[in-house]
Amino acid sequence: MNAPKIIAIDGPAAAGKGTLAKRVAAHLGYDHLDTGSLYRAVASKTLRLGLSPEDAAQSFTVADLDATDLRSEKVAQQASVVAVVPAVRAALLAFQRDFARKPPGGTGAVLDGRDVGTVVCPWPDTLKFFVTASIDARAKRRYDELRARGESPMYASVFAEMAERDKRDSQRSAAPLKPADDAILLDTSDLSADDVFQAALAAIQGKTR
Ligand code: C5P
Numbered sequence: 473m474n475a476p477k478i479i480a481i482d483g484p485a486a487a488g489k490g491t492l493a494k495r496v497a498a499h500l501g502y503d504h505l506d507t508g509s510l511y512r513a514v515a516s517k518t519l520r521l522g523l524s525p526e527d528a529a530q531s532f533t534v535a536d537l538d539a540t541d542l543r544s545e546k547v548a549q550q551a552s553v554v555a556v557v558p559a560v561r562a563a564l565l566a567f568q569r570d571f572a573r574k575p576p577g578g579t580g581a582v583l584d585g586r587d588v589g590t591v592v593c594p595w596p597d598t599l600k601f602f603v604t605a606s607i608d609a610r611a612k613r614r615y616d617e618l619r620a621r622g623e624s625p626m627y628a629s630v631f632a633e634m635a636e637r638d639k640r641d642s643q644r645s646a647a648p649l650k651p652a653d654d655a656i657l658l659d660t661s662d663l664s665a666d667d668v669f670q671a672a673l674a675a676i677q678g679k680t681r
Contacts, residue, residue: 476599477580480588483603486610488660493584503575507585512542515550525554529563558646568592589652602651605661
């Protein structure tokens with residue numbers, strides 16, 4: 473199968489884009505980049521080292537992705553704060569584009585995030601998905617995820633934090649969260665991870681050339 477070489481999967485938190493991106497990448501033998509982890513790495517540096525968002529982004533290296541706090545809710549919130557700063561976004565752009573055009577394995581790349589289809593890889597030959605779900609479905613998924621990790625979150629706080637992050641990500645002026653004009657929309661509220669994967673695969677096969 474001669475699938476598109478760059479696949480962009482954007483959407484809000486806990487919509488299922490990370491799970492889908494990993495599965496699509498494994499299926500096609502492509503490399504996967506979770507672009508949110510770059511913003512989380514910058515956020516983690518601002519919190520741990522007291523750097524400004526600009527300095528943390530300009531000194532970003534792949535080693536920063538090994539920080540142990542990247543998956544915490546505190547870092548997630550701070551990531552959406554640093555992500556508003558245009559200089560932070562600009563500093564991370566080249567890394568993401570290089571990964572897309574020259575993936576380590578040399579075959580193809582799947583990138584997931586908020587602006588991959590609109591800003592990072594807006595090109596016509598990028599196959600773009602926008603994966604979304606109701607805020608209730610997403611907050612419930614994140615709540616279950618945190619409990620599975622052994623945490624004891626309050627559902628109301630998980631919901632409120634998600635709503636706050638959605639608002640900041642969608643209303644910022646630099647690269648706001650929104651579907652690219654040519655993105656394929658997938659609403660995962662009532663779909664299993666398998667259903668979502670099958671729907672994406674059908675679209676990828678439709679784009680086979
Ligand atoms: O996807 P994840 O929850 O790890 O992203 C953390 C934060 O990083 C998001 O809330 C968003 O503010 C920011 N982000 C972004 N652009 C991306 C990926 C993530 O602004 N491409």
